[in-house]
Amino acid sequence: MEPESTYDKVRALIVAGDYLPGQRLTEQELSVRLAVSRTPVREALHKLESDGLVHGGRRGVTVAALGGKALRDAYQLRAALEALTAELAARRQAAGEIPPAALVRLVEYADRADRATRDGDLATAVRLNRAFHRHVAVLADNTPALTTLDRIWDQIVVSTRDSLAAPSRPAEVDAEHRRLIEAITGSAPRPAAEAARQHVLRTLSVRSDHLEGV
Structure with missing residues (x-):
């Protein structure tokens, strides 16, 4: 396994919430924290800006967040x-x-995500939910789709962290996961596609009240 790059480390810190939307990132602070020179940090920040996770402006480099229509577009x-x-x-x-x-493994991710949700361990539930959906993309064996989904998930996680709350429909979410699993394991492409699409759009619908205010 290749060693984790400076880009990967900074990205992980942002997605984990160590740096929040609007917070300023400096090359000096990150180079000290990661024990690397400022050059790889600068390169990492440039790449993260192209990913949409940071924004360069008058205040320097800050953690970006999608709001309103941009966040809806990301979900769509x-x-x-x-x-x-x-x-x-x-x-x-x-x-x-x-x-x-x-x-x-796909079933295990669904089981663990549901258990964490019901136990009230929200951070773990969010992480496992993402792992479940990412594993579907891994099973698809389409690298461009997986890469793009990783970037979109990063933006959504960072942009909605301030509204994080226990899911209002845990039973429905788990049932939707099970329908998706059933369609994939049952070799049913169209039902699988529809199950995945509707699951994400229902998540967007649940968040719509919050999106009106951002």
């Missing part, structure tokens, strides 16, 4: 891409290209 793009990856995963399952262990 996520819905389209996750529909695609779910469909591709189901097609690969039909072709016998997915190892059984990989499907077991």
Whole structure:
């Protein structure tokens, strides 16, 4: 396994919430924190700006956050891409290209995410929910889609952290995950795509009240 890059480390700190939206990032502070020179930090910040996670302006480099229409747009793009990856995963399952262990892992992510949600461990639930959806994209074996989804997920996580609360529909979320799993394991591309799309759009609908105010 390759060592984690400075870019990966700074990205992880932002996504984990160590640096919040609007907070200023300095090359000096990050270079000390990560024990690297300022050059790789500068390069990392440039790349993170292209990812949409930081913004350069008069105040220097700050953590960015999507609001209003931009956040809705991100959810809609996520819905389209996750529909695609779910469909591709189901097609690969039909072709016998997915190892059984990989499907077991998908179920395990759903089980653990649901358990964490019901136990009130929100941070763990959010992390496992993302892992569940990312694993679907891994099963799809489409690198551009996976890369784009990772960037969109990062933006959504950072932009909605201040509104994080226990899911208002844990049973429904788990049921939607199970429908997606059933469609993929059952080699049903169209139902898989629709299950994925509707799941993300329902999440957007639940957040709509918050989005009106940002």
